[in-house]
Structures are given as C-alpha cells and as structure tokens.
Amino acid sequence: MKERELKFTLRVFDTVNELSKEDATLFVAAKNALKDAYAPYSNFRVAATVLLSNGKTVTGTNQENAAFPVGICAEGTALSAASALYPDVAISKIAITIKSGKQIIKQPVAPCGVCRQRLLEYETRFNQNIEILLMGEEGEVYAVATVKDILPLNFSKNDL
Numbered sequence: 001m002k003e004r005e006l007k008f009t010l011r012v013f014d015t016v017n018e019l020s021k022e023d024a025t026l027f028v029a030a031k032n033a034l035k036d037a038y039a040p041y042s043n044f045r046v047a048a049t050v051l052l053s054n055g056k057t058v059t060g061t062n063q064e065n066a067a068f069p070v071g072i073c074a075e076g077t078a079l080s081a082a083s084a085l086y087p088d089v090a091i092s093k094i095a096i097t098i099k100s101g102k103q104i105i106k107q108p109v110a111p112c113g114v115c116r117q118r119l120l121e122y123e124t125r126f127n128q129n130i131e132i133l134l135m136g137e138e139g140e141v142y143a144v145a146t147v148k149d150i151l152p153l154n155f156s157k158n159d160l
Contacts, residue, residue, distance in 0.1 A: 006152045008145075008152070009145070010143070010149075012141070012143075013141040013142075015138075015141070016141055018141070019141060022051070023093070023095065023133055023143075026093060026094075026095035027049075027095050027097060027141075029049040029059050029095075030047040030048060030049040030059060030095050030097045032047075033047040033059045033060075034046075034047045034061070034097065034098075034099045037061035037063070037099075038061070038062070038063045038064055039062055039064050041066065041068075042064060043100065043101030044062075044098065044099075044101070044102075045061065045062065045098065045099045045100075045101075046061065046074040046075075046096065046097070046098050046109075047059060047060070047061045047074050047096070047097055047098075048060050048061075048073075048077070048094055048095065048096045049078065049095050050078045050091045050093065051091070051093040051094075052082060052089045052091055052092065053089055053090040053091070053128070054089050056086060058081045058082040058086075059078060060076070060077025060079070060080070060081055062074045073111070073112060073114065074096065075115040075118060076114070076115060076118055078094065083122075090126035090128045091126070091128075091130050092128070093131040093132075094119070095134075095135070096108075096111065096133065096134050096135070097134075097135045098136060099137055104136075105137050106138055106140075107136050107140065108134035108135050108136050108140060108141065109136060110134060110150060111132070111150075116147055117154070117155075119147040119151075120147050120148065120151055120156055121156070121157075123146065123147055123148070124156045129145060129146035129147075129148075130146065130147060131143060131144070131145055131146070132146075132150070
C-alpha cells in the first residue's frame with residue numbers, strides 16, 4: 001500500500017480591501033446581484049461573477065425551485081450565461097459570495113460538488129485555469145488558483 005498526500009495552496013486575505021481592484025470589483029458585482037437571487041425556500045442567496053479573458057463580466061444568482069433539486073446554483077447560472085453570450089471566450093476568474101437570511105456568515109463558502117465539476121469542464125474546455133475567489137458576507141476572502149485544487153480526484157473529458 002502507498003499513501004499519497006494531496007495539498008493545495010489557499011491564499012487568505014483578511015478583507016476584500018486587500019484584493020486587487022479587479023478582484024474587488026468582481027465582488028462588488030456579485031454582492032449587488034445578491035438581491036436578484038431567487039431563494040424563497042432556503043433564504044440563502046448566492047451570487048457569482050465571472051471575469052472572461054476578453055475583460056467582460058457576467059453575473060449569475062441561485063434560482064431555487066420547490067421541486068428540489070431542480071434549482072440552479074449561482075455558479076451554474078453565471079457559467080451558462082457566459083457560455084451562451086461568449087461561447088468562444090475562456091473564463092479567467094469567478095468571485096462567489098453569499099448572504100443568509102438567518103445569520104451573518106463570516107467565512108467563505110465553497111462551491112458545491114456539481115459546481116466544482118462545472119468549473120472543471122470550463123477549465124478543460126479552454127485549457128485554462130479559473131481562479132476561484134470566495135467570500136462570505138464579510139471577513140476573509142479565499143483565493144484558489146484552479147478548481148483542480150478543490151476537486152483533486154476529478155473526472156473530465158480526458159478520462160473518456
């Protein structure tokens with residue numbers, strides 16, 4: 001038997017104010033979009049803004065549905081919209097933030113497994129890493145260089 005240790009580097013910023021102007025702007029767009037999330041069941045709003053390699057941004061929000069799990073995550077909405085509007089343009093970054101109607105969430109929340117797989121599909125499609133920026137309602141910001149870091153044993157078209 002062998003053991004392998006999987007590691008990745010997570011950059012942690014104390015606040016959004018420590019980010020580059022470009023990255024902070026992505027969070028401003030995402031935070032502004034939180035009001036547009038449709039979350040009547042969970043009261044947990046999520047917004048994601050993607051930065052495309054052409055400099056354009058696209059924002060998406062979670063869209064819940066009474067027939068669980070038919071809803072769409074914010075990341076999926078943003079990725080699908082970006083692909084529909086700019087089908088041949090790679091995604092460089094995604095900033096994800098949340099807002100709960102129950103409590104203030106101070107720690108970043110990571111994408112669900114389905115969204116990690118969606119992000120991997122876009123990385124594989126364009127052969128370009130997507131930097132993932134995560135933030136709660138306030139507090140620290142996490143930056144991850146690629147979805148492969150948070151989905152280390154992944155499955156892609158290369159496995160087919």
